[in-house]
Amino acid sequence: MMHATKDLFGFDLPAPARPVNVASVPQRSPFRYPGGKTWFIPRLREWLRSRPYKPGLLIEPFAGGGIVSLTAAFEHLTENVLMVELDDEIAAVWDTITSGEGEWLSNQILHFEMSKENALTEIQRIPLSRKEKAFQTIIKNRTLHGGILAAGSGFLKNGEAGKGILSRWYPSTLAKRINDIKYVLPRLRFEQGDAFDILGKHKEDLDAVYFIDPPYTAGGKNAGSRLYTHSSIDHDMLFKICSELAGDFIMTYDNSAEVKNMARKYSLQAKPIPMKNTHHAEMTELVIGRDLSWMDDTARVCESAPEYKVKMPNSPEGM
Numbered sequence: 511m512m513h514a515t516k517d518l519f520g521f522d523l524p525a526p527a528r529p530v531n532v533a534s535v536p537q538r539s540p541f542r543y544p545g546g547k548t549w550f551i552p553r554l555r556e557w558l559r560s561r562p563y564k565p566g567l568l569i570e571p572f573a574g575g576g577i578v579s580l581t582a583a584f585e586h587l588t589e590n591v592l593m594v595e596l597d598d599e600i601a602a603v604w605d606t607i608t609s610g611e612g613e614w615l616s617n618q619i620l621h622f623e624m625s626k627e628n629a630l631t632e633i634q635r636i637p638l639s640r641k642e643k644a645f646q647t648i649i650k651n652r653t654l655h656g657g658i659l660a661a662g663s664g665f666l667k668n669g670e671a672g673k674g675i676l677s678r679w680y681p682s683t684l685a686k687r688i689n690d691i692k693y694v695l696p697r698l699r700f701e702q703g704d705a706f707d708i709l710g711k712h713k714e715d716l717d718a719v720y721f722i723d724p725p726y727t728a729g730g731k732n733a734g735s736r737l738y739t740h741s742s743i744d745h746d747m748l749f750k751i752c753s754e755l756a757g758d759f760i761m762t763y764d765n766s767a768e769v770k771n772m773a774r775k776y777s778l779q780a781k782p783i784p785m786k787n788t789h790h791a792e793m794t795e796l797v798i799g800r801d802l803s804w805m806d807d808t809a810r811v812c813e814s815a816p817e818y819k820v821k822m823p824n825s826p827e828g829m
């Protein structure tokens with residue numbers, strides 16, 4: 511379909527945004543993470559740089575692979591960064607790296623002889639320490655299909671270019687990414703915990719900003735539930751807590767009617783942003799916040815609820 515270039519009054523319309531070329535974003539995470547937000551990085555920079563002053567703290571309560579936190583720390587977009595994640599395997603990796611054991615972890619990676627047999631032996635071993643659990647998690651993340659750690663995930667079969675189990679195993683790249691994180695440790699902290707507790711604890715913090723990327727399970731969607739060990743959350747409650755935060759926040763969500771309805775219920779704005787999923791299919795996700803005027807090139811799909819009632823045929827929420 512041709513894109514209309516003029517609006518009803520004859521003014522030029524912005525060209526539709528294109529998905530970000532993720533190859534242009536520095537990969538800093540040792541994880542290949544399902545639902546990873548590399549595509550959001552250019553927007554993250556715009557959002558944080560659009561603010562009148564540099565925020566004191568970025569909190570990422572659903573950190574996963576942590577690309578947003580790492581980018582903020584490396585590019586000094588905020589003074590400090592706090593990553594939070596509930597999953598014990600993921601947490602073991604971040605704990606190990608942020609407690610100064612990154613070099614141990616990268617040495618394990620460099621000296622591991624990757625084969626299906628060795629990977630299986632490593633994965634089935636009962637880890638004797640936190641750092642061993644971290645190493646096991648990296649092996650799983652790099653050899654299981656889609657990087658999915660949740661129960662039921664299987665080994666990569668053909669992998670990239672038919673290289674099977676080796677296709678996502680880049681030991682020196684992973685070691686470098688892990689070692690580089692030590693340069694930002696003075697301003698990067700990790701806590702294993704529940705996103706809701708952290709949000710509650712920092713609710714009054716005026717100098718904090720939040721990047722919130724929960725598992726996409728709103729409206730009974732089960733895409734998110736196959737990807738993560740912890741995927742069941744109260745989405746309405748999350749919207750409520752976010753709408754009460756003293757600091758500014760951005761949420762990313764799947765572009766669905768349920769999510770748009772929740773945004774409207776809590777007087778938040780939502781804009782669609784193009785991205786490519788892991789199968790390289792173009793789709794849109796929603797960026798949600800109190801004021802998305804910094805995303806001027808993107809049309810809003812949902813504005814703050816009007817003060818008056820609007821009757822829309824066949825649409826109870828007027829969306």
Ligand SMILES: C[S@@+](CC[C@H](N)C(=O)[O-])C[C@H]1O[C@@H](n2cnc3c(N)ncnc32)[C@H](O)[C@@H]1O
Nearest residue numbers: 543545546547572574575576596704705723740
């Ligand atoms: C969509 S993923 C985040 C992906 C991340 N933004 C990235 O770029 O890699 C959602 C994450 O939330 C975690 N999670 C689920 N429930 C949680 C909770 N109650 N508290 C903290 N983390 C949780 C999951 O383990 C998963 O890693």
